[in-house]
Amino acid sequence: MKKIKFAVAGLGRIGKIHLENLLQINTIEVVAVMDPMKESRDYALEKKIPFITSTYKELLASTNFDAIVICSPTDTHADYVELAAKAGKHIFCEKPLDLSLKRVVEVLDVVKDTNVKLMLGFNRRFDKEFKKVQQLVKDGAVGDAHLVKITSRDPGAPPVSYIEKSGGLFLDMTIHDFDMARFVVGKEVEEVYAKGAVLIDPAIGEAGDIDTAIITLTYTDGTMAIIDNSREASYGYDQRIEVFGSKGMVKADNNTSDTHQLYNKDGVNSSLPLHFFLERYEQAYKAEVSDFIDGLVNGTILPVSGNDGLQSLKIGLAALKSVQENRPVNISEI
Amino acid sequence: MKKIKFAVAGLGRIGKIHLENLLQINTIEVVAVMDPMKESRDYALEKKIPFITSTYKELLASTNFDAIVICSPTDTHADYVELAAKAGKHIFCEKPLDLSLKRVVEVLDVVKDTNVKLMLGFNRRFDKEFKKVQQLVKDGAVGDAHLVKITSRDPGAPPVSYIEKSGGLFLDMTIHDFDMARFVVGKEVEEVYAKGAVLIDPAIGEAGDIDTAIITLTYTDGTMAIIDNSREASYGYDQRIEVFGSKGMVKADNNTSDTHQLYNKDGVNSSLPLHFFLERYEQAYKAEVSDFIDGLVNGTILPVSGNDGLQSLKIGLAALKSVQENRPVNISEI
């Protein structure tokens, strides 16, 4: 069988992870890589990637490939996706497509016209914990879903310089939870009420953002979800989910480095959650790229669509509006 | 030492529990009991209570006692407390004092004037799980509290006839959680946003109530709390709490009948939460009565004040208004 030819645009932290995972899959080959940083290109050189360039233009122009994985900075996503779509390449793009709703709609229209396949990198959908919960809910194990609870806390706030350009807590961090809220019960959100506070670092507030939040989502059928966020959980990366329904409840806990329990006179001590997303979602990153390739090979519908990105962005924008106006906001207002 | 003389008004389910617990405490004696039902008075007879009557008036008039435990129906609480206070009796009264804010304020004024001691039966404050969490928070184990999460789900909805007179989900059921939200971090609530739905039984909706709810509380210092409620958890009584703060997080889980784990080819099976409040809070009911007596004996401040009842009622009324108007409601509006 002919191998699918891949290109990777952007070799930062996530880009390198995707590249490593791609290199281990026998049904594809990575033929080209693009990154403006020399250090990243050297990294690609060591991996023996045939074509290495510093510009996206050259990547598209001078090599022949079937699919592209876009992991460049957020503000390049929309343009890169548009160009790749027009060049007839299938696209895996890190979330979000863009922070502007208008631009996202434009890009998705181009993708639709060009008939290429597009998948967004909502990696948590591929986490074995969340997938198990989603599968059980889908299989009816909890009956009709009534309540969804998502806890999502980062181990430490990013630098304020990052926060300033991030789009804010909801578009940068909670957007994953918005996607999870839709994914885990397969329902659409209709209304958002978000309450935010600056409890960790006043500098975050000065940068116009919040660091702690509680968000209530109401789905179109009356089901409700709660998300709680913090930029800084002293004990690590806290990622839990729970779905309560008419027939039962299912929840998934954090992953830990090991299961040890140490008993001594001071109590019982055990291991903390895995430190951050690279550790917690290591397996999920592999699975999402693998599922993208499966979709290309088998012509099946990709597991995360452009619309999934669009919906999460809408919820995020509604949350932002809700905090600003301290009132529930209907998605139709966005 | 002379034993404190106790009376008990109302020998329903909770009244019987309080009576049994009182009978096991050596420093007091139960000298009188009142209940309009013959079955309950027969029960008291078997327990060899010296004076048994069917009316509150007679109870107050014809016997000599120091303190009274009021477990009669909710709509008698305010009157009974008022009369007991005027008679100079110390009072332990089941929550709530009344569903009308105005009446509660009136009663508390009478109590204040008469100088008797009053304690409200927020039994969950005496649950070893919640007490442990509260103590750890107080001791600074989680640093500054940022988020409080309370899950509180009943194993089954009460009859609609009960619901109609209950004051609704917030005043009947969530009021315990409102008290817990205040108790566990020792802070006052300023704003409430509540979202409710009828997801279990349409008849509950027809009775003007909801059966499922998510409530966001904001404390005066910006700390936030989330409560999630359901009238019917198929797997039993679900009572959990979590406090997240600047230095850590503490949570307490449900209690189970045993710790067994059965491994077989179908998975690992373990025991459900204790069935309902009588089982889960059995120890708490003992502890609260014991603490009330300690307070009387030692002259210390009682652990649950009339104001605690007042504040929880205010939060409950704000939650009700919030659901009705679908907007956050400030406690000062109540």
Add this chain to the structure above:
Amino acid sequence: MKKIKFAVAGLGRIGKIHLENLLQINTIEVVAVMDPMKESRDYALEKKIPFITSTYKELLASTNFDAIVICSPTDTHADYVELAAKAGKHIFCEKPLDLSLKRVVEVLDVVKDTNVKLMLGFNRRFDKEFKKVQQLVKDGAVGDAHLVKITSRDPGAPPVSYIEKSGGLFLDMTIHDFDMARFVVGKEVEEVYAKGAVLIDPAIGEAGDIDTAIITLTYTDGTMAIIDNSREASYGYDQRIEVFGSKGMVKADNNTSDTHQLYNKDGVNSSLPLHFFLERYEQAYKAEVSDFIDGLVNGTILPVSGNDGLQSLKIGLAALKSVQENRPVNISEI
């Protein structure tokens, strides 16, 4: 219905627990108590026991009762049981009947001849954890039992003065585990191999005892059990059980004061096992006395027989011989 009349002989730590539990049961009344210590008799006085004496002889001679609970020192058990049986009293006796096999057989013969009912105080059979495991095994949840594992560790070694008169680790402490090994799978033990060591306190070795042990039991059908013992677990009282069989495995864990988990940068901390047997087996002590009374009232077979005591003693003596001779010992050798 006429109440069964009870006497209690011996009001030490366990005697007081039994007395308290008896006083809460409505179908019986405690009419007499005997203890040589004035402090204990004062305690009984406060409990308003009608007849209080310092000698067993007087107890039997001068009062009229149906059943006796014997909680006096071990070396009085055999004589007291014999005398009570001859006086026609039903007997609940703390374990062991005696440390001498010959004497136990003699006493059981007397009991048999007199036709009174005898139950031994193997309290752990009434612990909700172990009972659940035993019930699941009995119900076939694990299929044919292959392996039994019992962990039984005390929080601290008793004084050497106690150890010297205790009969040694196996007859004093492990005898409970021997009974549990028989109880949990309903099988008889055929062979014992015990390995002991003095790892905690050399003084225990000088007193002729061991403080740490591993015992392998082989049942008549080839099923095997392992028991591990220590006189001193720094983290508290460690009481766990596991049964592995052809269809599954069931295990029960320690009980803790609460379920809290505290997450901070140092890890996750939770509560230790309940401190010692009075706390861990509080509920079991109630249940065993209640079951004894049920047996008397309903004429059913009592849940722990004299033979149960005999068999556990035999296993204990075999374990002792096994350690001394460092070889497996067949029960038939005892």
Add this chain to the structure above:
Amino acid sequence: MKKIKFAVAGLGRIGKIHLENLLQINTIEVVAVMDPMKESRDYALEKKIPFITSTYKELLASTNFDAIVICSPTDTHADYVELAAKAGKHIFCEKPLDLSLKRVVEVLDVVKDTNVKLMLGFNRRFDKEFKKVQQLVKDGAVGDAHLVKITSRDPGAPPVSYIEKSGGLFLDMTIHDFDMARFVVGKEVEEVYAKGAVLIDPAIGEAGDIDTAIITLTYTDGTMAIIDNSREASYGYDQRIEVFGSKGMVKADNNTSDTHQLYNKDGVNSSLPLHFFLERYEQAYKAEVSDFIDGLVNGTILPVSGNDGLQSLKIGLAALKSVQENRPVNISEI
């Protein structure tokens, strides 16, 4: 830096795992592979291994490499190690070196003379669970070790044809636990008492083996260990460890595919242990090969020596003798 050249002998189940792991390590290259089966050689071809052969002789003769990973059948290990050592190759060999003590000693003498490095594949030492326990014990977290408990149960018995040539339960399966017993507390075993039974399949008994066992180990300093084994745990691969000492106790539990808990009216259900060693020890296989390479690169002592294999074999042979003679056997007897 020049890459270390590796050969792999034997591409069965484990051989393939080692090859895959080796191929992902940048500091080495796999230059040759040997397997008598065409299917395995085709597999190597697909992996683009430069030199592929069907005989060990040819492997050693015709290619130039620095280190060899031996995963061929057990009865070839001794010869292959001897030949590789004489050819000056560093050796990673799957356990056991041989089932004959005499032959193992011979081979280790050759290795010693030739000065090559030898590491045995006791993969469980590299499992994160067991490593954590060992590290905590080493760091003094439990004080002086008193008791070691190892549960090791397979999900299903291998075919009788395999069992017949396996060396029996102790040399085939328990040998890993013997190594773990030594590893986790860093002490040598002096005496073994093993009790075995055929409780799963009579055919295993007819083949001269047992399928269920309890083994008591006594270390030279009096510390004791218990191992329990079964060839067939209906619920999967059960691999747990516990170390109890003067200051505390540490234990590690099984790994599961996910942490989900499903609550419904039938109880709480969660996931079983990972199915078998390939899943449970996936990470450990990676780590052991990585540590072997680290040892070669840095000239440090390899983490598992030939002597480790020798000692575990001795314990295994003592266990076999103990079962046959039903008595404790001193290692010095072997």
